Amino acid sequence: MITLGIGATLGLLYGWVIDPIKYVDTTPDTLRIDYKSDYVLMVAEAYQTERDLPLAVERLTLLGAANPTEIVHRAILFAEEQSFADSDITLMRNLEESLQVWYPLAEDNAP
Amino acid sequence: MNENRGPWYLITGLVLGAIAGLLFAWLVQPVQYTNTAPSTLSSEFKAKYRSLIAAAYMTNNDLVRAKARLALLKDPDIYRSVAEQAQLSMAQGNSSQEARALGILAMALNQSLNEASHSAQPTKIIIPSNPTLESSLPIVSTPAPAETTFSLSTPQSLTSTVSADTNTPLPTATTGTPFALKSRKLVCDEDFGAPLIQIIAIDSAGQPAPGIEIIITWEGGENHFFTGLKPELGLGYADYTMTPDVAYTLKLAQGGQPVSDLSAMYCEGSNNQQWGVWRLEFVQP
Numbered sequence: 001m002i003t004l005g006i007g008a009t010l011g012l013l014y015g016w017v018i019d020p021i022k023y024v025d026t027t028p029d030t031l032r033i034d035y036k037s038d039y040v041l042m043v044a045e046a047y048q049t050e051r052d053l054p055l056a057v058e059r060l061t062l063l064g065a066a067n068p069t070e071i072v073h074r075a076i077l078f079a080e081e082q083s084f085a086d087s088d089i090t091l092m093r094n095l096e097e098s099l100q101v102w103y104p105l106a107e108d109n110a111p
Numbered sequence: 112m113n114e115n116r117g118p119w120y121l122i123t124g125l126v127l128g129a130i131a132g133l134l135f136a137w138l139v140q141p142v143q144y145t146n147t148a149p150s151t152l153s154s155e156f157k158a159k160y161r162s163l164i165a166a167a168y169m170t171n172n173d174l175v176r177a178k179a180r181l182a183l184l185k186d187p188d189i190y191r192s193v194a195e196q197a198q199l200s201m202a203q204g205n206s207s208q209e210a211r212a213l214g215i216l217a218m219a220l221n222q223s224l225n226e227a228s229h230s231a232q233p234t235k236i237i238i239p240s241n242p243t244l245e246s247s248l249p250i251v252s253t254p255a256p257a258e259t260t261f262s263l264s265t266p267q268s269l270t271s272t273v274s275a276d277t278n279t280p281l282p283t284a285t286t287g288t289p290f291a292l293k294s295r296k297l298v299c300d301e302d303f304g305a306p307l308i309q310i311i312a313i314d315s316a317g318q319p320a321p322g323i324e325i326i327i328t329w330e331g332g333e334n335h336f337f338t339g340l341k342p343e344l345g346l347g348y349a350d351y352t353m354t355p356d357v358a359y360t361l362k363l364a365q366g367g368q369p370v371s372d373l374s375a376m377y378c379e380g381s382n383n384q385q386w387g388v389w390r391l392e393f394v395q396p
Contacts, residue, residue: 003124010125011132025153028160032146038180039163046166050208059163062156 029064033078036063040075041084044091053098069099150185157184161196165212174219181220190220194340201336202352214337218322221339221346288315289366290323290393297387299378305352306375306386308361312338312347315395319347323393324364329357335364353389363393 028039040060047056060068076092149160161184168177178189186192197213290312298309308327314320321339328334338349353359355375362369370391378387 007128
């Protein structure tokens, strides 16, 4: 029983620490919050010129199944917290406003 | 009895335990990666990320920011990856807006690379010492007079603070008088397996001209492409693969005479029906 325990510990150590499963083909929804926020900023920048809301939504859905407005809203909160440039935050707010028409935020998240 | 078992039962227990541990660690409860970096994205998503960087660049004209974002993907050669994706995007018939954005970004990158290689004062890249930012953005500073700075406003922020007057302008194609067709010939070369139209653009200084927009039309269709997106074949080079039995007309977007009656043709005297390549050389007077 003791050796079984030692073996299991060694196995876990190897599987979690020494040679864990490597994720090399990840999807954008696993990105860290700062990268996600920059991704949202890029969508907002592109939207500024393209004015193509369905394309913006298509790009945002890569960040997860959440409401696109919610995704942008979270990015704005992060951007404000991290003191992004005002012009960048404005771009994200513009995108959020456009999205609100089709994908309104839940009542408790409304500004 | 017990004495005869030896140490084997201990090893058996160890092995069984190790197998159980590995199964648990790899299958039941594997390490979860939730805070990944763009460099770990699959190639499909990296391509989408690159397209988005190019689309954003079309709005902000901020090459420093675009470069910093591209650096996150950790491509060995960011110019090449953007240029190749631009070509692929055009070949696959993706939206012309996407292909154009990628093409313009590729040209801007190429231009900046050329400027950097010709500059007496090299661009200095400072990697932030903060270990949590190992995969984040480098701080890039270019010496005066064209000083451009890119800085992280906070350790975890990916946004940049770039003054408006340092924004890199959109790359423009070689300006001046329109290019004129200097030569048009059917070339037979075994290296080319497809019926191609090759365009070579030379500017008034005798240098290959990148970023020249080419418009090719045929009955019921039109496509746009640029020179310089296959740097390995020359900065003034572009090509287009023809569909057999279709007649094409080609012209440069900036003007000049259209070149008509371009269609896929076999080489004369070729035994194995080898496709010929239309080679068009445009020169700026």
